[in-house]
Amino acid sequence: ELKVEQNPLFLSMQEGKNYTIYCNYSTTSDRLYWYRQDPGKSLESLFVLLSNGAVKQEGRLMASLDTKARLSTLHITAAVHDLSATYFCAVPALRTQGGSEKLVFGKGTKLTVNP
Amino acid sequence: DTGVSQNPRHKITKRGQNVTFRCDPISEHNRLYWYRQTLGQGPEFLTYFQNEAQLEKSRLLSDRFSAERPKGSFSTLEIQRTEQGDSAMYLCASRMKGQMNTEAFFGQGTRLTVV
Numbered sequence: 001e002l003k004v005e006q007n008p009l010f011l012s013m014q015e016g017k018n019y020t021i022y023c024n025y026s027t028t029s030d031r032l033y034w035y036r037q038d039p040g041k042s043l044e045s046l047f048v049l050l051s052n053g054a055v056k057q058e059g060r061l062m063a064s065l066d067t068k069a070r071l072s073t074l075h076i077t078a079a080v081h082d083l084s085a086t087y088f089c090a091v092p093a094l095r096t097q098g099g100s101e102k103l104v105f106g107k108g109t110k111l112t113v114n115p
Numbered sequence: 116d117t118g119v120s121q122n123p124r125h126k127i128t129k130r131g132q133n134v135t136f137r138c139d140p141i142s143e144h145n146r147l148y149w150y151r152q153t154l155g156q157g158p159e160f161l162t163y164f165q166n167e168a169q170l171e172k173s174r175l176l177s178d179r180f181s182a183e184r185p186k187g188s189f190s191t192l193e194i195q196r197t198e199q200g201d202s203a204m205y206l207c208a209s210r211m212k213g214q215m216n217t218e219a220f221f222g223q224g225t226r227l228t229v230v
Binding site: 004033035040041042043044045048088090096097098099100102103104105106107108 | 146148150155156157158159160163165170171206208217218219220221222223224226
């Protein structure tokens with residue numbers, strides 16, 4: 001059964017600092033997704049990582065995928081308050097009976113960026 | 116609005132009552148998913164439709180839960196005889212079949228509170 005683990009679960013950082021969130025998963029997958037969730041809101045797609053070695057950047061966020069290590073990272077550069085949110089990684093379960101490719105999510109990393 | 120739409124946004128109900136939620140996916144998406152999210156957790160998969168066919172259900176989905184997607188368009192999720200443990204955010208997502216590189220797009224969710 002596919003399991004997805006994120007760490008840290010809580011991250012408090014000062015504006016201007018850098019940090020990395022880690023996402024490990026337990027079974028082979030060729031894709032990984034990062035989502036952002038603001039309090040009381042739904043999930044916003046941030047990155048779609050489709051292959052080993054994939055790297056994508058958007059503003060102060062950069063995501064990478066290593067399928068051999070079953071590891072993805074979300075790197076935050078020079079954090080600003082607007083990045084405060086919960087970040088989820090999600091991995092599709094590829095061999096399900098109904099072919100759903102349902103997403104298995106990590107528990108999320110709650111990021112707070114302090115002025 | 117071309118995104119995934121869910122109604123109602125909030126529902127408060129008394130224990131033992133039945134509730135029904137609606138999801139309107141992105142019009143050209145034939146894959147539809149329901150997830151449940153409790154406080155501090157990532158979303159958990161409930162069920163999956165491809166067009167009108169319900170192809171996959173999670174073991175989390177008890178007999179009190181039923182979902183439909185008539186004509187492969189909108190979907191409904193009904194919970195009968197609600198219990199306090201059903202309190203959660205219910206998220207609907209849709210995705211286009213046949214394109215490996217697309218992510219699931221989530222609706223705003225329906226927050227259910229059972230009192």
